[in-house]
Amino acid sequence: MSPAGAAPPVTTAAPVTALDQARVLLTGLPEPVLLVDDDKRIRLANPAAAELLGPALEGQGALLVIRQPEQVAALERALSGSPGERQEARLLLTTAAGETIYRMVVHRLAEAHGLRGVLISFLDISHVEEAEQMRRDFVANVSHELRSPLTVLSGFIETLQGPARDDASARERFLAIMAQEARRMNRLVSDLLSLSRLEANERIRPRERVVPAEVLRATVAALRPLIEDSGIQLEIDDATAEASVPGDRDQLVQVFHNLVENAIKYGGAGGRVTVTLRTHPRWPGILGEALSVCVADAGEGVDPIHLPRLTERFYRVDSHRSRQMGGTGLGLAIVKHIVNRHRGRLAIDSERGRGSRFTVILPRG
Ligand SMILES: Nc1ncnc2c1ncn2[C@@H]1O[C@H](COP(=O)(O)OP(=O)(O)OP(=O)(O)O)[C@@H](O)[C@H]1O
Ligand SMILES: [Mg+2]
Incomplete structure (x- = not known):
């Protein structure tokens, strides 16, 4: 604080803009973030965005980096929306390391100090999608494995109720196969239970x-x-x-x-x-x-x-x-x-x- 009565120090530095303040904050963010103005020009790209989308983004048109129709549409919707509204799109990036899936969120900003635009962030959701895919595969696999013995069982039940009703030797054979299929289902279920118990106490x-x-x-x-x-x-x-x-x-x-x-x-x-x-x-x-x-x-x-x-x-x-x-x-x-x-x-x-x-x-x- 300047002493009472003294004139404030004269400074020649440019006034701090909203963009400068945003830059300070967004630089430390691990997620890639772009600030795009109403003319669809990139005004700010944090280091994580440069890593993801390439260097020297600032000043470029946003449509040079956001090109897939779904993302362009999300950007357009956000730009014509009202402050606080958000739009989402998926972004698939293929690099030498493999495919990465991002959720792109476009957030309409309230106008501040002459800056109007949207904030675009990219969230890596590959592992979430992967887990979801694994869960779907798992359910499909379990259903498939259970279905085959069940089909055999119901087939033999029908035969035993109908054509083979009075055939003692067929009955013996069929019952043996049915018992074997039932054992199989039993094993499958106990193996699955064993796996889920193991997952629960794997850390101990x-x-x-x-x-x-x-x-x-x-x-x-x-x-x-x-x-x-x-x-x-x-x-x-x-x-x-x-x-x-x-x-x-x-x-x-x-x-x-x-x-x-x-x-x-x-x-x-x-x-x-x-x-x-x-x-x-x-x-x-x-x-x-x-x-x-x-x-x-x-x-x-x-x-x-x-x-x-x-x-x-x-x-x-x-x-x-x-x-x-x-x-x-x-x-x-x-x-x-x-x-x-x-x-x-x-x-x-x-x-x-x-x-x-x-x-x-x-x-x-
Ligand atoms: N010693 C081995 N020689 C050749 N192939 C093997 C050998 N051990 C395992 N495998 C292969 O690995 C697969 C997976 O083995 P795993 O023990 O997980 O399942 P499984 O034996 O088919 O069924 P389960 O163990 O549940 O009864 C087997 O189906 C087989 O193809
Ligand atoms: Mg085995």
Whole structure:
């Protein structure tokens, strides 16, 4: 404050305009923002807008950057609207990194200090749309998976009520198939429940200590009938000396069960499945000591193009074959979630014709 009676200091700087004030505020905003006047000229573009739409935007016509008809229409509507009104449009940008979807919001500003125009902001909604798409796919997949056994069941019910009513041998056969389809639906539903429970507690790391070698032996014992039926030689090569890890026993049973079952079902042609357990002083991406469990088969392997997608829900390389074997394609998705909950890693390597190796690496501390 100037002392009483003294003349105010003389300044030659230009008066601060509304645009200058807006610039100060908008520069710090992480979202891209443009200020466009009534002549559709860009008066201000913050650094995020320059990053998104290119440099030297100020002074250019807005229609040079806003070109898709839906966005132009939103801009026109906003310019002829009243202050406070907002219009929206979608903007799809394709870059080398992929497609990004923005929600463009055009907000009519109240006139201030001679500046009339609209504020355009761009909000990246790609992940929201992606999540929405995943949800839709998921519902479609579940419905599809449930529909096939249901169709079989209702078909047989009709046959049993009609043509096969008095055919005792047909009844036996049909009931066996119906029981199998009902089991399939049951498995699908319990796998789905298992997944949603896992998602709910994925952030809570298990605390009890379990011995993976013991869990594996118990799992293999439960799988004995399947192993014997398939005529496969299963070998456990364990050098962990009963080492323990913080783990959830039931969940580790699920992990080993699915990996060994997969090795038998899809890698059985090799005639041999080997499970190797090792401890490691360190492992990339794991804090402290680690313990690995590797399930290897000598079967036909997986084409590399499928590998990144194997842990997606419902993803099957050969869905017909997997379905015939009673699989729903949820096993590896469950494995991945369980391994994540244990702060571990899942490594998959496979070569067509040479077999596959699924390795679970668990931190020991
Ligand atoms: N050891 C393996 N060798 C070759 N392909 C495999 C192997 N393990 C898994 N796969 C492929 O990965 C797909 C997904 O496996 P996943 O365990 O998630 O589902 P699934 O076995 O089909 O069904 P589910 O486990 O729910 O019974 C399988 O359908 C199969 O195509
Ligand atoms: Mg499986």
